[in-house]
Every structure is written in C-alpha cells, then in structure tokens.
Amino acid sequence: MxxxxxxxxxxxxxxxxxxxxxxxxxxxxxxxxxxxxxxxxxxxxxxxxxxxxxxxxxxxxxxxxxxxxxxxxxxxxxxxxxxxxxxxxxxxxxxxxxxxxxxxxxxxxxxxxxxxxxxxxxxxxxxxxxxxxxxxxxxxxxxxxxxxxxxxxxxxxxxxxxxxxxxxxxxxxxxxxxxxxxxxxKKGHYNKINDKIKLMMIYIHEHYAEKISIAEIAAAAFSSERECFRAFRHCLHMTPAEYIKSYRLQMACSMLAESRESITGISHACGLGSSSYFGQVFREHIGCTPIEYRKKWRNSDI
Missing domain, CATH: 2.60.120.280 (Regulatory protein AraC)
Structure with missing residues (x-):
C-alpha cells in the first residue's frame, strides 16, 4: 500500500x-x-x-x-x-x-x-x-x-x-x-450541470495566471453568467471568484513548497498581483505568510 x-x-x-x-x-x-x-x-x-x-x-x-x-x-x-x-x-x-x-x-x-x-x-x-x-x-x-x-x-x-x-x-x-x-x-435524473462545472473548472485551471471574467468562464461551458454562478453554488458551494482565488492559492502553495521562485514571481505566476496583496490574501486564507509557509514545508521535509 x-x-x-x-x-x-x-x-x-x-x-x-x-x-x-x-x-x-x-x-x-x-x-x-x-x-x-x-x-x-x-x-x-x-x-x-x-x-x-x-x-x-x-x-x-x-x-x-x-x-x-x-x-x-x-x-x-x-x-x-x-x-x-x-x-x-x-x-x-x-x-x-x-x-x-x-x-x-x-x-x-x-x-x-x-x-x-x-x-x-x-x-x-x-x-x-x-x-x-x-x-x-x-x-x-x-x-x-x-x-x-x-x-x-x-x-x-x-x-x-x-x-x-x-x-x-x-x-x-x-x-x-x-x-x-x-x-x-427511485429513478434519478442526470444533471448536466455537473458536466458544465467541470468545463468551467478546466478553463480556470488553464487560465488562472491571467485575468479571468465570469463571461469567459461561462462561455467555456456554453452557458450564461447566471448559469455559471448557479453551477458553482450548486456543485462547489462557492462563487466563481471564490473558487478562482482558492485555486490560485493552491498553486501558490505548490510553488512555494516545490520551487525556489521568489515570492514576487510566484504572486504574478498565480495571478494574485503584487507581492503585498499576495501576502495579505495568503495570510488570510492559509494562516501564515508565504515565507513562513515555505520554511515550514521545507522543515517538515527535512
């Protein structure tokens, strides 16, 4: 195992x-x-x-x-x-x-x-x-x-x-x-919203480093912006913007742990803008600064 x-x-x-x-x-x-x-x-x-x-x-x-x-x-x-x-x-x-x-x-x-x-x-x-x-x-x-x-x-x-x-x-x-x-x-009915949310998620995963609009996310699944919001609420229990931020932070955590890229470089690579904003958002959601996270991860590896 x-x-x-x-x-x-x-x-x-x-x-x-x-x-x-x-x-x-x-x-x-x-x-x-x-x-x-x-x-x-x-x-x-x-x-x-x-x-x-x-x-x-x-x-x-x-x-x-x-x-x-x-x-x-x-x-x-x-x-x-x-x-x-x-x-x-x-x-x-x-x-x-x-x-x-x-x-x-x-x-x-x-x-x-x-x-x-x-x-x-x-x-x-x-x-x-x-x-x-x-x-x-x-x-x-x-x-x-x-x-x-x-x-x-x-x-x-x-x-x-x-x-x-x-x-x-x-x-x-x-x-x-x-x-x-x-x-x-009890015969269930297949909900096409599950296929749509996957298409929208794939679009975000491919473009998270860029500026992404709700219209672009919706278009990836041939949906309206209203349907986009409904799909994220129904399937992921969050808004599209919340998911984009959480995905960018996931990618930032991976980069901090696995690369020696600078904090500024990672903040831009993840689509989170300036290093100061990145640090603010990272601390708010992860509970520590990007530098503290990198040190903690490397110490745990050792």
Missing amino acids: KDIHDIKFQNGTKQELLSDLTPDFPYIASRVELDKFTGCFVPWHWHKEVELFYLQSGVLEYYTSKGKTVFPAGSGGLINSNILHMTRAQDSMNTVQFLHIFDTSFIAGKQGSRMEQRYITPIIAAPQIEIIALYPDHLAQIQLLNKIHESFNLSESDFGYEMKLRAILSDIWLHLLTMSLSSLE
Missing part, C-alpha cells in the same frame, strides 16, 4: 492523475495521511475509477455537489465514478484513510459483459448515487465495514494476491449493490 501525502492532476483539469493504475491491473491501494496535505484537505477533483475507502483514524468530511458527509474513525464508503468531490480533515491531527481506487473493469471483466450489465452499471450509471456511506453504529453495516478493513490486509507478495483482491472487492460490491436497491428504484 502506497503512502499518499498529495495528489497529482492531469494537465489542465482536476481529474486525478493515477499514474500507477495500468490497463493490465487497473487498481491502486493507498494510505492517505490528510494532516500532511496542504491545509489538511484534498481539493475538488474527479476520476473515472470508483473510490472505496475505510477511515482508520480521525474524522473526515467528504464534499460532493449534494453537500457534506462526515465519516468518523471506523466508518467507510464508496465514491462513485466521475463524481466531483473533495475531502477535509475535521481535526488536523492523525487523520488516516485507506483507499481502494479501481476501474470497475477489474471486477466486471470485458466491457459489455453480463457481469457489468447486471451488477456494475446499475450503480455507476445512477445519478442519484454520488456517495454510499457506511457507519459502525448501523448493525447491518458493521460486517461490510469489517470486510472493507480486512481487504487492506492482503499482501502483494502472497500467491494469488490479484485473484483474492478481485474476489473480496467483488463481494463488497455485491453487498453495496444490495444496499442500494431501494435508491436505484
């Missing part, structure tokens, strides 16, 4: 870059330490692969377009395919999450197979299912949570590891499908 302290994104998007996932074995196991992420949160992103998780310690907040779901230690769940989401540790100390991230072909087999049609597609094609939450105080869910927890104990060095992993993930999936039957009976 790989320890994760940050995530990478595909160029120009917020689709997570899963470089360790390969066509012959479309699966990754990760141990995520949220307190080592910048700001103790994972920014808004999405991926085609599903995300099955167990919270080992701490309290974790998952955000989707439908709002916030809180997971205490011992709980777990599933994030569906292509769902826009972010996570935040409620407490900055010792929030540890175990993750299975896998393409559903890993358990379904060939595309269009009976396995895929009967057991996989009903969940990943259901717009009403963004997240499935499992809690240890629900008697019917304890056994499934134990199974998810145990699934992370499989060792890659064991003979038959891949077969055992596929078997246990298939068993977990079948239980999740059974639990979801009542939700699946």
Whole structure:
C-alpha cells in the first residue's frame, strides 16, 4: 500500500492523475495521511475509477455537489465514478484513510459483459448515487465495514494476491449493490450541470495566471453568467471568484513548497498581483505568510 501525502492532476483539469493504475491491473491501494496535505484537505477533483475507502483514524468530511458527509474513525464508503468531490480533515491531527481506487473493469471483466450489465452499471450509471456511506453504529453495516478493513490486509507478495483482491472487492460490491436497491428504484435524473462545472473548472485551471471574467468562464461551458454562478453554488458551494482565488492559492502553495521562485514571481505566476496583496490574501486564507509557509514545508521535509 502506497503512502499518499498529495495528489497529482492531469494537465489542465482536476481529474486525478493515477499514474500507477495500468490497463493490465487497473487498481491502486493507498494510505492517505490528510494532516500532511496542504491545509489538511484534498481539493475538488474527479476520476473515472470508483473510490472505496475505510477511515482508520480521525474524522473526515467528504464534499460532493449534494453537500457534506462526515465519516468518523471506523466508518467507510464508496465514491462513485466521475463524481466531483473533495475531502477535509475535521481535526488536523492523525487523520488516516485507506483507499481502494479501481476501474470497475477489474471486477466486471470485458466491457459489455453480463457481469457489468447486471451488477456494475446499475450503480455507476445512477445519478442519484454520488456517495454510499457506511457507519459502525448501523448493525447491518458493521460486517461490510469489517470486510472493507480486512481487504487492506492482503499482501502483494502472497500467491494469488490479484485473484483474492478481485474476489473480496467483488463481494463488497455485491453487498453495496444490495444496499442500494431501494435508491436505484427511485429513478434519478442526470444533471448536466455537473458536466458544465467541470468545463468551467478546466478553463480556470488553464487560465488562472491571467485575468479571468465570469463571461469567459461561462462561455467555456456554453452557458450564461447566471448559469455559471448557479453551477458553482450548486456543485462547489462557492462563487466563481471564490473558487478562482482558492485555486490560485493552491498553486501558490505548490510553488512555494516545490520551487525556489521568489515570492514576487510566484504572486504574478498565480495571478494574485503584487507581492503585498499576495501576502495579505495568503495570510488570510492559509494562516501564515508565504515565507513562513515555505520554511515550514521545507522543515517538515527535512
């Protein structure tokens, strides 16, 4: 299991870059330490692969377009395919999450197979299912949570590891499908606003260093400015301007930690203007000056 302290994104998007996932074995196991992420949160992103998780310690907040779901230690769940989401540790100390991230072909087999049609597609094609939450105080869910927890104990060095992993993930999936039957009976309607917000986010990610107008963001998704505001409020629970600022600060944090560029250079590269304004905004949102942040990050690396 790989320890994760940050995530990478595909160029120009917020689709997570899963470089360790390969066509012959479309699966990754990760141990995520949220307190080592910048700001103790994972920014808004999405991926085609599903995300099955167990919270080992701490309290974790998952955000989707439908709002916030809180997971205490011992709980777990599933994030569906292509769902826009972010996570935040409620407490900055010792929030540890175990993750299975896998393409559903890993358990379904060939595309269009009976396995895929009967057991996989009903969940990943259901717009009403963004997240499935499992809690240890629900008697019917304890056994499934134990199974998810145990699934992370499989060792890659064991003979038959891949077969055992596929078997246990298939068993977990079948239980999740059974639990979801009542939700699946209530036919959901696909909301095109989710596609639009992704297009708008991609535009911001490609042009964050420049001056960006709401009209330009809206045009990237063939929408009006009014629709643009509604999409950001509905999906990200913030305004477009707030998202632009937060994204610029994310990029600034990365540059401060990973480069030796001057503070002035970083402030202009992130589209945050003068170094004095950059320092003011950075302190307001991050809680320290850019120089203090850079020193803190480098000391933690040492």
